[in-house]
Amino acid sequence: MAEYCAGNERAFEALFNRHAEQVKRLAQRLVLDSSQANDVLQMTFMSVVRSRERYIQGSPFRPWLFAIAMNAARDAWRRRKTEAIATNEVPEVMVEPNASDPGLETRVRAALDKLPHGQREAIVLHRFEGLSYAEIAEAAGLSESAIKVRAHRGSRVLRELLRGEWEE
Amino acid sequence: MMSDFDSIRNAVMAESIRVSQVRPWWIVALALAAVNLAPAAIVLQATAFERPDFSDVRWPFGFGFLILGAVATVAAIGPRWHVIRLSLLVAAAALGIGAVATLPPPRAAVPNYECFLTEVGLSLLPLVAFVYALSRFAPSRARALVGGLAAGSAGLALLHWRCPDSSFTHVMVAHLTPWVGLALLALVTRSFVRTYSYAP
Numbered sequence: 166m167a168e169y170c171a172g173n174e175r176a177f178e179a180l181f182n183r184h185a186e187q188v189k190r191l192a193q194r195l196v197l198d199s200s201q202a203n204d205v206l207q208m209t210f211m212s213v214v215r216s217r218e219r220y221i222q223g224s225p226f227r228p229w230l231f232a233i234a235m236n237a238a239r240d241a242w243r244r245r246k247t248e249a250i251a252t253n254e255v256p257e258v259m260v261e262p263n264a265s266d267p268g269l270e271t272r273v274r275a276a277l278d279k280l281p282h283g284q285r286e287a288i289v290l291h292r293f294e295g296l297s298y299a300e301i302a303e304a305a306g307l308s309e310s311a312i313k314v315r316a317h318r319g320s321r322v323l324r325e326l327l328r329g330e331w332e333e
Numbered sequence: 334m335m336s337d338f339d340s341i342r343n344a345v346m347a348e349s350i351r352v353s354q355v356r357p358w359w360i361v362a363l364a365l366a367a368v369n370l371a372p373a374a375i376v377l378q379a380t381a382f383e384r385p386d387f388s389d390v391r392w393p394f395g396f397g398f399l400i401l402g403a404v405a406t407v408a409a410i411g412p413r414w415h416v417i418r419l420s421l422l423v424a425a426a427a428l429g430i431g432a433v434a435t436l437p438p439p440r441a442a443v444p445n446y447e448c449f450l451t452e453v454g455l456s457l458l459p460l461v462a463f464v465y466a467l468s469r470f471a472p473s474r475a476r477a478l479v480g481g482l483a484a485g486s487a488g489l490a491l492l493h494w495r496c497p498d499s500s501f502t503h504v505m506v507a508h509l510t511p512w513v514g515l516a517l518l519a520l521v522t523r524s525f526v527r528t529y530s531y532a533p
Contacts, residue, residue: 177349181342189338203337208531210345216469216532218355219412229533236471236531306533 166226170217181210184227187294188234194277194289195238201245208237231296232304235286242282276326284319287312361466362410365483366403369459373487376455377495394432395493401428402486409480410466412533418475425482429509436499443498448507455488456515464522471531474520481519485512 168176185206192205212233213220220229277285286305290296291312298316302309401424408418463480470476489512496508 174346174349178342178346181345185338185342203341207341207344208528210341211348212530212532214345214349214352215355215530218357219532221412232533233471233531236533240472240528240531 166217166220167222170220170222177214180213180226184230185210188230191231191234191289191294192238192241194274194293195235195282195285196241196245198241198245201241205234205237205241209234212237225300228296228300228304231290231294231300232306235290235304239282239286272327276323279326280319280322284315284322287316288319288323291316358410358412359407361469362407365410365459365462365466366406368462369402369406369484369487372455372458373491376451377491390435390437391432391493391499394428394435395490397428397432398486398490398493401425402483402490405479405483405486409463409476409483410470418473418479421479421482422475429512432493433501433504433509436501436504439500439503440497442500443496443503443507445503445507448492448496448498448503449511452485452488452492452508452511453515455491456485456511459484459487460515460519460522464519464526467519467523468526469529471533472523472528477520477523478516480523481516482512484519485515488512 166176166180169180188209189202189206192202192209193199196202196205209230213230216233220226277289280288283305287301290301290304291298296304298309298312302312305312401421404417405421405425408421411417460481463484464477467473467476467480489508492508496503498504498507
């Protein structure tokens with residue numbers, strides 16, 4: 166990122182190639198819609214380009230990138246809900262089947278869909294993307310304890326929803 | 334056939350070439366401060382024939398609103414400082430309560446709509462500028478509220494200095510209500526404006 170901020174365009178391409186898959190996966194887990202996940206991916210990297218002066222030199226890039234992706238996903242989610250209310254439709258959860266257990270993937274996504282966005286973010290970033298609570302807190306602009314509370318509450322609800330399939 | 338991934342890569346690479354330079358946030362903050370102060374400064378200049386009464390307890394509160402506006406401008410546009418933004422909302426409430434709690438006896442009666450419209454008129458251009466600037470940031474209620482308070486601060490300070498009607502009802506209805514209303518208007522307007530960048 167430092168190289169890109171210094172004007173090296175190729176460094177940005179390398180950043181895209183290195184992180185795009187992960188951002189796409191994160192977006193899919195947060196917005197639960199394949200085409201919206203693509204929009205989130207595009208807006209995330211567009212935002213990196215447009216706001217690169219806000220990146221703090223020397224700080225880890227991934228939490229900053231994920232913070233942008235989370236913001237974009239939150240906005241996409243909000244728009245999707247608003248549109249669903251306006252059209253009186255239940256938003257469809259797009260699921261790509263998992264080869265090993267197609268049913269489980271569907272049930273996990275459906276359960277995630279029922280969580281408030283903040284709790285879903287905390288769980289997806291911590292459990293699925295492997296970020297530490299401190300990294301999530303930095304990305305979300307919240308305290309570490311607030312993230313832990315969200316993750317804990319979300320896990321409790323998920324455990325209820327996925328009774329018998331949830332493993333600590 | 335080009336995959337979704339390739340087309341996204343092409344789009345962001347094209348954007349990277351298009352946006353070759355980015356303005357630092359503090360330049361935007363300075364521009365906003367200028368837009369915020371200009372209308373109030375013009376009106377202040379135009380009414381400078383009225384001798385200011387520095388013994389009036391409202392003077393320091395007027396400066397308080399101006400300083401709050403300046404800090405709020407930086408906090409609304411600055412890349413971090415979430416805690417400062419929340420503290421500013423508390424500070425604004427405290428300053429507003431302090432201002433109405435220390436009002437001197439009124440010198441004259443002024444129709445409420447005059448001050449109300451003056452403040453809204455002075456703050457509209459800054460408000461539009463703030464909402465535009467805030468669309469360069471990820472949607473944030475605290476940012477929008479603080480930005481709205483900043484946009485209305487110069488007009489409020491001017492009214493607090495110049496308005497001869499210091500009755501509680503007038504100040505509440507015609508000075509502070511539009512200030513809070515502008516902050517809420519910024520919040521609502523921002524939610525309808527398309528976000529240009531989701532960076533914090």
